Amino acid sequence: MQFDLSIFNPKARSLIGLDISSSAVKMVELANDGKGGYRVERYSVEILPRDVVADGNIVNLESAAETVRRAWKKLATSTRLVAAALPASHVITKKIIVAAGQREEELELLVESEANQYIPFALDEVNLDFQVVGPAPSSPEEIEVLIAASRKEKVEDRVAVVESAGLKPVVMDVESYAVLSSLELIQKQLPDGGKGQIIALVDVGANVMNLTVLRDGQQLYAREQAFGGNQLTQDIARLYGMTFEEAEAEKRRSSLPDNYEAELLQPFVESMALEVSRALQFFFTSTQFNKVDHVVLSGGCAVLPGVDEVVASRTQINTIVANPFADMVLSDRVRAKSLLADASSLMVACGLALRRFDE
C-alpha cells in the first residue's frame, strides 16, 4: 500500500528505504545480486536527539531533517530517491468488496464514497489510496480492495522532512507493511519456510514493545505496550552519572564498566523475557490459540547479549533474532559485524528498500 506521491517505477532506479523511528533515522539500500537474491549496498543509522519523534509524530521537523541529512551523508550514495513510511497508528485501513471488472476511474469513485462513510474527517484532509487484494473469497464476480487513508498533515510532515534534507520521497508506505516484507525473508530461514506455522514477532524498540502474531503473513493478533530500551539507557545514565545521550552511546558500543552486566543488563534482559511471556499469555487467553511455533525478536533490544536464550527458556518456544539480511550478499562497504548488530532494528528500512523491486 503506497500513497500516491509521484508514481514512478522504482524498479530500475536505486532507492533508499528510510525509517524515521523514535530513536534513530535508519537507511538501507539494496540491489539485485544477479542470482535472484539481494545485495546490501549500504546502510546507515543516525541517532535522533530525544523527543524529536514521539508516538510516531515528528515533533521537531528541523532537527529530524538535519538527522536525515547526516544519515544520507554517511550512507554515501548517489541516489536521492526515498521510500518512507507512516506508523500504522496514523493510517486507517479497511477492506471492501466490490464487483470485479471495473475500470480504474470507477474504482476510484467507489473507494471515495466508501471512505466517506468510515473516515472520521473530511476527505480533502486525507490522503487516500487503494490496492486490489485479489478475488473475493465469497464470490468470483467480486474483488477485495484494501483502502488506506491518512491525514494529509501526517504525510506532509514526513515529506517535508525528507525534502528539506535534500531528498525526494517517491513512495510513502505503512511501517507495518514494510515489516511484513522483511518478515517474509526471515520466515524463509525457518524450518519448512515457516509455512502454516504461528509466528510471534516481538519488536522491542526504545519505548514500545509490539507483539504481532502471524500465520502465512496474515496477522492473527497485535498488541502494544510501553516497554523498551530507554529504560535500560536511563538506568545506565543514573548508575554511572552520565547524560542520557552518553549512556545511549556507551550502551550501543557495549563499552560499559564490568558491573554493568550483572547490575543492569541481566535484570533488563530478564524483565524483557518476562514481558514477552506475559504478552504471549495474554494472546493465549484472549484468543482460541494455545501455541506459538516461533518467536522472532526484532528491534534494537533483540541484540542484547543472550536475550534470545532467556526468552526461549522462559517461554519454551524456539526463539530467533530477526535478521532480514541473513541470506543477502554484502557489498564491500558493509561490515558484516556492524550489520549483524543493527539488523534487528532495520526491519522497516529493509522492507522499504525492497520496494525498489516491486512490480
Ligand SMILES: Nc1ncnc2c1ncn2[C@@H]1O[C@H](COP(=O)(O)OP(=O)(O)OP(=O)(O)O)[C@@H](O)[C@H]1O
Ligand atoms: N547494539 C545495541 N546494543 C544494545 N542496545 C541497542 C543496540 N542497538 C540499539 N539498541 C537499543 O535499542 C533501542 C532502539 O531500538 P529501535 O531502533 O528498534 O527503536 P525505535 O524503533 O527507534 O523505537 P520505538 O520502536 O520504541 O519507537 C534503544 O533503546 C537502543 O539503545
Ligand SMILES: [Mg+2]
Ligand atoms: Mg520501532
